[in-house]
Amino acid sequence: MTKTAMAMTTTQARVAASLRRRYAAEMRFRAYGILAICIGLAFVAFLFTSIISKGYTSFQQTYIALDIDYSAELIDPEGTRAAQTLQAADYEAVIKASLKEQFPEVEGRASLRHLYGMISNAGEQLLRDRVVAKPSLIGTHERVWLLADDHVDTFFKGQIDRKLPESDRPISDEEIVWVDQWKAQHRAELRFNTAFFTTGDSREPEQAGVAGALAGSALTLLVTLLLSFPIGVAAAIYLEEFAPRNVWTDIIEVNINNLAAVPSIVFGLLGLAMFIQFFGMPRSAPLVGGLVLSLMTLPTIIIAGRASLKAVPPSIREAALGMGASRVQMVAHHVLPLALPGMLTGTIIGMARALGESAPLLMIGMVAFIVDVPHSLSDPSTVLPVQIYLWARSPERAFVERTSGAIMVLLGFLLVMNAVAVILRNRFERRWS
Amino acid sequence: MTIEQHQHVTNVARDVVFNESDHSRPGEQVDTKTVGQVTVEAPVITARHVNVHYSEKHAIKDVSIDVARNSVIAFIGPSGCGKSTFLRCINRMNDTIPNAKVSGSIQLDGIDIYDRSQDIVQLRARVGMVFQKPNPFPKSIYENVAYGPRIHGLAGNRADLDEIVQTSLRKAGLWEEVKDRLDNPGTGLSGGQQQRLCIARAIAVDPEVILMDEPCSALDPIATAKVEDLIDELRENYAIVIVTHSMQQAARVSQRTAYFHLGDLIEVGPTEQIFTNPRHKLTEDYITGRFG
Numbered sequence: 001m002t003k004t005a006m007a008m009t010t011t012q013a014r015v016a017a018s019l020r021r022r023y024a025a026e027m028r029f030r031a032y033g034i035l036a037i038c039i040g041l042a043f044v045a046f047l048f049t050s051i052i053s054k055g056y057t058s059f060q061q062t063y064i065a066l067d068i069d070y071s072a073e074l075i076d077p078e079g080t081r082a083a084q085t086l087q088a089a090d091y092e093a094v095i096k097a098s099l100k101e102q103f104p105e106v107e108g109r110a111s112l113r114h115l116y117g118m119i120s121n122a123g124e125q126l127l128r129d130r131v132v133a134k135p136s137l138i139g140t141h142e143r144v145w146l147l148a149d150d151h152v153d154t155f156f157k158g159q160i161d162r163k164l165p166e167s168d169r170p171i172s173d174e175e176i177v178w179v180d181q182w183k184a185q186h187r188a189e190l191r192f193n194t195a196f197f198t199t200g201d202s203r204e205p206e207q208a209g210v211a212g213a214l215a216g217s218a219l220t221l222l223v224t225l226l227l228s229f230p231i232g233v234a235a236a237i238y239l240e241e242f243a244p245r246n247v248w249t250d251i252i253e254v255n256i257n258n259l260a261a262v263p264s265i266v267f268g269l270l271g272l273a274m275f276i277q278f279f280g281m282p283r284s285a286p287l288v289g290g291l292v293l294s295l296m297t298l299p300t301i302i303i304a305g306r307a308s309l310k311a312v313p314p315s316i317r318e319a320a321l322g323m324g325a326s327r328v329q330m331v332a333h334h335v336l337p338l339a340l341p342g343m344l345t346g347t348i349i350g351m352a353r354a355l356g357e358s359a360p361l362l363m364i365g366m367v368a369f370i371v372d373v374p375h376s377l378s379d380p381s382t383v384l385p386v387q388i389y390l391w392a393r394s395p396e397r398a399f400v401e402r403t404s405g406a407i408m409v410l411l412g413f414l415l416v417m418n419a420v421a422v423i424l425r426n427r428f429e430r431r432w433s
Numbered sequence: 434m435t436i437e438q439h440q441h442v443t444n445v446a447r448d449v450v451f452n453e454s455d456h457s458r459p460g461e462q463v464d465t466k467t468v469g470q471v472t473v474e475a476p477v478i479t480a481r482h483v484n485v486h487y488s489e490k491h492a493i494k495d496v497s498i499d500v501a502r503n504s505v506i507a508f509i510g511p512s513g514c515g516k517s518t519f520l521r522c523i524n525r526m527n528d529t530i531p532n533a534k535v536s537g538s539i540q541l542d543g544i545d546i547y548d549r550s551q552d553i554v555q556l557r558a559r560v561g562m563v564f565q566k567p568n569p570f571p572k573s574i575y576e577n578v579a580y581g582p583r584i585h586g587l588a589g590n591r592a593d594l595d596e597i598v599q600t601s602l603r604k605a606g607l608w609e610e611v612k613d614r615l616d617n618p619g620t621g622l623s624g625g626q627q628q629r630l631c632i633a634r635a636i637a638v639d640p641e642v643i644l645m646d647e648p649c650s651a652l653d654p655i656a657t658a659k660v661e662d663l664i665d666e667l668r669e670n671y672a673i674v675i676v677t678h679s680m681q682q683a684a685r686v687s688q689r690t691a692y693f694h695l696g697d698l699i700e701v702g703p704t705e706q707i708f709t710n711p712r713h714k715l716t717e718d719y720i721t722g723r724f725g
Contacts (some may be wrong), residue, residue: 245531315568321529322564323581323634324557333580334570 051411055404061193061206062148062156064119064182066098070131070138081135089131091124095146103178114175120147120206122195147195148188150205150398152179156188159397170397196405200371201387205398208391210409212373216286216366216381217355217413219374223290224354228297229347235298236305236343241331260299267296268360276364283365284380292360297350304346308339341425348421352414358385384410465497468713469702473501473689477641477672478523483537485518485527492518494696495537500642505664505673507683507704510693511719516676519693520644523674524560525553541641558585561635565647567627569619569634574611577619577630578602581638597637605633606663625656632663636671643667645675649682661686680720684708692716 072079074097075089096116100106106115123146130144131137151170154160160169162176171179182188200212243249271292275281281288312335320330361367366382367390374381382390384406391403463471463481476499485493493515500506500523508516518527525546527533538545546556558581569577578598581587588594598615602608607629611622619630628648635643645664649657664673664686677683683690683704690707692700692715700707700716711717 313568315564315566316570317529318526318562318564319568319570319631319634322524322526322557322562323584324554324638325580325584326554329584333584338571 051404051407055401055406055408057157057159058196058401058405059193060157060190061195062153063145063189063191064148064152065143065145065187066095066119067102068094068098068127068142068144069101070094070127070140070142071097072139075131075138081138083132086132086135087128089128091127091131092121094127095119095123106174111174114172115178118149118152118175118178120149120204122147122204122207145191147206150396151175153206154397155179156183156190157401159401196402197409200373201369201382201390202371203369205394205396205402208399208402210384210387210406212370213382213384213387213406214409214413215373215375216289216370217383217410219286219377219381220289220293220361220366220383221351221355221417223287223377224293224297225347225351227290227294228301228350231294232298232301232347232350233305233343236302236309237331237336239302240306240309241335242327256299256302260303262296263359264296264357265359265363267292268363270295271360272363282378282380284368284370284382285378286374286381287377288364289361289366289383290377292364293354293357296357296360297347297354300350300353301343301346304349305339305343308342308346309335311342312338337428340428344421344425344428348418351417351421355410355414355417356385358383358389361386384413463497465495465698467497467698468700468716469707471498471698471701473499475502476500477502477542478674479538479540479543480519480523481538481540483519483522483535483539485515485522485536486534487530488532492696493522496693496698498691498698498701500672500674501689502672503668503670504689505668505675505687506689506691507687508674508676508691508693509678509680509683509719510699512678513695514693515696516691516693517646519698520646520674520676523642523644524557524562526562528553554585558638559640560642560644561638561640563628563631563635563643563645563648566651567624567631569622569627569630571618571620573616574602574619574622574630575615578633578637581634585638587638601633601637602630604636604667605629606659606666607633623656625652625659628652628656628660629663632660632667636667640671642672642674645673647676647678650678657682680708692719694719 071094074093075091076085078085099115099119100112103115106112123144126146127144148156151160152175155162155169155171155176156179160171162169166173179188195207196209197214198211199207199209202208239249239252271288275288275291276283281291316334316338317330320334321327325333361383365380367386368380368382369390370380370382372379388403388406388410391399391406465471478500480499481497483493483496484491496515496519508520510516521527522535522539523546527535535547539547541556541559545551546560570580572580575598578601579588579594582594582597588597599608599612602611607626610626611617611630619627622630628651632643632648648664649660652660661682664675667673668688675683675686687704689701690704691698692707692711692713694715700711700713702712707716708720711720
């Protein structure tokens with residue numbers, strides 16, 4: 001064996017020894033990575049199971065069939081059939097009469113109060129609407145499915161243990177008897193809870209819906225998107241492509257980076273002081289919410305936009321300039337289309353953060369109890385995260401499932417928003433060599 | 434080469450080597466240290482005493498040279514000698530680099546391109562450029578070629594534009610290869626085809642001068658041969674300035690050659706003479722492969 005061959009073998013032995021260490025390190029690294037992902041997935045799975053298992057019941061609601069007697073004496077004793085009379089009539093009495101008729105044995109103030117409390121007061125409005133729309137109903141009988149009160153609903157969904165002592169549960173023994181009786185007669189059933197998606201907030205859990213918060217979130221985010229995307233993209237383009245590199249642009253850059261890290265509640269205070277107190281904009285309005293969230297989202301979009309502009313290869317810029325394109329043409333025709341997917345990613349992140357934000361909106365009054373679904377940018381409204389916060393604070397058992405239901409709606413909103421952005425991004429995405 | 438001249442060139446200290454002043458144009462005396470003939474008859478580009486500074490670095494030192502019409506001039510020299518920098522001065526691409534300062538005068542058809550009144554967009558329409566790495570736009574082949582005519586408003590209608598695209602691709606020798614897939618992305622072509630597409634893109638606006646910055650350095654020998662043939666054909670209509678690291682390429686495609694060294698323009702002359710009979714010691718060293 002020659003000297004070089006000897007040297008070769010020792011070198012190779014050393015390499016072999018180091019190889020084992022290298023492979024071990026690589027395996028370890030992979031194991032850490034897989035472990036980290038598994039932990040993350042486990043948390044997500046836990047979160048989703050917990051939310052969905054608590055929240056899916058909010059998409060169903062208990063309805064009870066009552067034989068309603070549209071008696072003329074109660075609704076329109078004078079027989080005029082005037083719209084005003086029909087509007088003002090005491091439909092609560094109609095429902096009570098129907099209940100009394102079904103359970104004639106019930107006596108005593110307390111028991112009657114229990115009996116009448118089984119049906120949600122939304123029932124009166126339902127009957128009123130039916131009679132006003134069709135006055136010929138008066139004097140007839142009809143079986144109507146009416147919304148049950150929240151404690152009946154909670155019990156019917158099996159969320160209250162009937163073995164608990166009566167004083168520890170929100171539903172009394174006699175009420176349980178009535179519910180069981182209805183159930184046996186197929187007069188009580190769970191139906192899809194359309195009201196949850198079409199009505200605003202309510203003090204009565206069985207009538208509370210997310211429509212107001214959903215519309216508020218949509219309007220607020222619309223304002224945020226319309227303001228922060230164009231301004232953010234324009235600012236990123238100016239800073240990256242046109243602005244000279246000097247002390248001023250350095251200061252601006254540092255400030256933008258700092259703004260991205262400012263706690264959101266500070267933006268809320270700024271919005272309160274500037275938009276509401278100085279400019280006199282309405283409180284609790286999606287317009288102001290959108291402005292505040294724009295302030296918060298802008299730095300994210302600008303930073304992401306600049307990063308994606310930086311990632312466009314300089315050869316594309318040279319090619320465009322070399323062809324005699326002006327700087328604006330260079331940016332508009334070549335650089336921006338290539339940078340847009342990255343900018344959209346930044347916008348998704350910013351908008352997702354804005355959607356989940358509640359602290360700054362508390363400062364501008366979007367935490368108020370608002371029943372009406374907002375229809376314009378200046379209508380008072382609330383947003384989904386604030387609605388979740390409000391319901392989570394409410395003592396009624398029925399709000400627990402609604403809280404989780406609202407979280408599911410929020411996640412669904414987020415998913416739709418991201419899906420749209422991803423589709424848009426894929427559409428714009430182009431490859432360069 | 435006379436003995437006297439030989440003594441001149443063996444003296445490496447350049448400031449001792451004065452221009453021999455064998456200018457063919459009477460009346461035009463260029464005060465330069467460059468050896469050989471910097472001027473030509475009826476030049477398209479006339480550069481005089483051009484200096485370029487990047488912050489502290491003096492990248493181009495007092496360079497004076499003419500570029501002739503309908504011919505190819507090659508800039509050769511070791512890396513970092515300033516040949517690309519000088520090339521980029523001719524269509525003001527150095528404007529995009531912060532801290533780059535250009536002084537002296539460069540005239541295109543007798544008009545100073547660094548004059549305030551010179552529009553940079555117009556200049557670049559007249560002085561096209563092909564880059565080292567093929568850089569087609571991430572758009573279709575058609576759109577790549579049509580881009581220049583479109584932004585400069587050269588085509589009145591779609592038919593005119595089609596005509597320009599076809600002519601340019603034909604001139605670039607690419608038409609036969611791509612005519613059936615003009616809508617395919619330009620970035621999907623092979624490296625050599627991409628470079629010819631870039632040349633087609635440059636000639637679509639019918640420039641007077643085409644600058645080429647090492648156009649074949651990223652190409653294989655076959656693609657290089659095609660591009661070189663193309664350069665030879667394009668010479669009929671355009672003045673071409675090519676920067677190259679390959680001396681064989683310079684010898685093959687160019688009529689004149691300029692040798693740059695550390696920001697100085699050392700020697701300019703007919704290509705044949707530069708490669709067979711260099712008059713400056715530095716040129717000779719570079720040509721014969723003693724450094725660079």
